[in-house]
Amino acid sequence: MYSFEPNDEQKMLIDAVTRYAENDLRPSAREAEESGELPGNLIKKGWELGVLQASVPEEYGGFGEHSAVTGVLAAEAMAWGDLAGTLAVMAPSTYVMPILIGGTQEQKEKLIAPVIEAEWKPYVGAYIEPNYDFYPLEMRTKAVRKNGSYVINGEKTFVPFANAAPSLLVFADLEGTTQAFVVPADAEGLTVGEREKWLGVNALPTYSLKFDDLEVPAENRIGGDEGFDPAAIFASANTAIASMAIGVSQAALDYALPYAKEREVWGVPIAQKQSIAFMLAEMAIEIESNRLLVWEAAWKLDQGNDAAREAYLALNGTSDTAMMTTDRAVQILGGYGYIREYPVELWMRNGRGIAAFAGLAMV
């Protein structure tokens, strides 16, 4: 049966996340963007909502079961508040999810609990590479076998909190397939670069990484000698960011719509003009139809089916939606849209990055 209604547990989680997004993330978003720093207790509070923990089974330290659908519902609600804050709270998902999806039983038992049961700590994945045509299934970072261990060489970018990460999950090409390796922060051959500066999401501290003949033991490869199928991780990464794109888009619509009802031109609210009203209607239509692409991709992931195509279409559709809706929000606010006193210019900058952000969260 088809159904488009979250279950009761999901609704409760959405409510809790929405409150956090509204009361915590949104009010601190502007200052965090300008100062490049998220308030310390903000991430902690978001982490305690238990979004990631709810997607990890009890035997590995969580309190639920893996559900990409629940993940995208929560991620959308959180990203409505602030994208940078959401990426910070969810950063450990890029470490935990690949292990949960592709790890051996032993790895799951050993590696997940210390992340999930503790306070938020930046265990993060290093996924994105500094190339205009970066493609996660053909990584330029290379791993090669050497005497029962793996040697990694290459570069990464956009690694959140890399300077403070206790441990990293590094994605690299091994004999033509993308694989993941646990790399402790103090590993020899690992260099954390300068803090990076971006068009948007500047509250999220990210760093470049360099690997020079970095050697890890064989047991650090996720999935053991067999490794894992990277397609599921790739789909999970695309779906997660797609859901956040919808959150950003919805925020833009929810801000522009009441503004348009208040702002007057020649004595009438601009929302009473078709040129503005139709823009808002089209924003709503794009958001809802593309949201369903995300849900379908997540549902397919949960069924254990190949969700690559759906996740890809979802990212394709939502990245366009985010750009379209945030640009229109700026347009509807006019000059106010362009000044930093209002949030929509930030959302437009964040919206532009969606396609490039894939890999900064997983569901």
Next chain:
Amino acid sequence: MISFEMPEKIQGARVLMETVAENMMRPVSRQLDENEHEIPWDYIEFMHTSQKAMGASGMTPGDEKQRKEKEGGEKKKRPRTGFQTLAFTVEMLSWGDVGMWLCTPGGLLGAAAVNATGTPEQKERFLTRFQGDKPVFDAMALTEPHAGSAMPAEVRTIAVRDGDEWVLNGEKIFVTAGHKALVDTDGFVVVWATIDPEAGRAGVRPFVVEAGTPGAKVTKLEEKLGIRASDTASIVLQDCRIPFENILGPAEVIEKKKKDEEGFKGAMATFDATRPLVAASALGIARATLELLKEMLEERGVTIRYGLPRSRMTNIEREVVDMETWLRSTWLLTLKSMWLADERKGNTIEASACKVKAGDVVVKITQKALDLLGPLGYSREHLLEKWFRDAKINDLYEGTGQINRLIVARRILDYSRHELN
């Protein structure tokens, strides 16, 4: 619980409709396009017979009986899926040939209006004919030469009560299947007329005019850009007398406060059900186009590599991936609006929203497919150029893209028609 699992019942219907589309529609698609006003009786007879056998009909899922199952002594209700099944059916038949789909007997817009606004007695009297031995058509006559989107508010066709009868006078145009409903079969047309021209849209009512009624005459068949297998009729009503009981809804103009709602409500209830079906139909054409485009590209050695970043794709790949994204997202929105209808939840926003996007998407996809295929797309050797012509109607009927944008905008802004028009 969010789910995208296709129920078995829908899977079955879909397979069946695909067989019909492939074997009965596609082979005659071109011929019907080139011989406008030819009626596809083979298809009509077949659909009539098979629908009767299945107990389903046209655009009206009707009151699907709640099948109750004994399970551990407890009665269990199965969710309704009538509207969703219909959306899949319409999509598949339009994938076959949209003009022919409009020639499907057993319940188009007229039946939908009766279903949405009629009394049980009226439903019985007008809708049971679809289960008879011969195929029967119905139609909806709303548009008049002076106004389309402004209907039914600006209806000029007048209904005057005379004892036990209504006397109708006026002219209706663009009546889909009007000729088949009034002339070729024992069907009916739902005619929108005013019982009180002073009352504005509060005075507007739908009336059922049956085939063979003196004074109801088809005066013209339009020649069109596309959907040529479907007849589009002009109907003149000249002192056309129908029984008093053929009015759908109340016979009096209600007191002032509520008056806006009454007559209008009927039309709106109808559109909430039918707009998603037009969207589904549009998406059938869009899917047909995209499939053939990919097939023709593949024959020429071009396959689409999904998953690549945009910077690594060819232009053709980007275009195709975008088309697929639009098609899928719009289909899911259409399905959601039908799911809401099955759940008996309000779906006005979604119904208009999917109609807006489907109208846009089918026009864009058919245009782009022709663009990408150059002379191959432009040639009448393939159906692509026909689908390009067929596509545009979906942005026009059941409310243009603009009217449906207006509806979505009013709803999300919480504006009345006076505040936003």
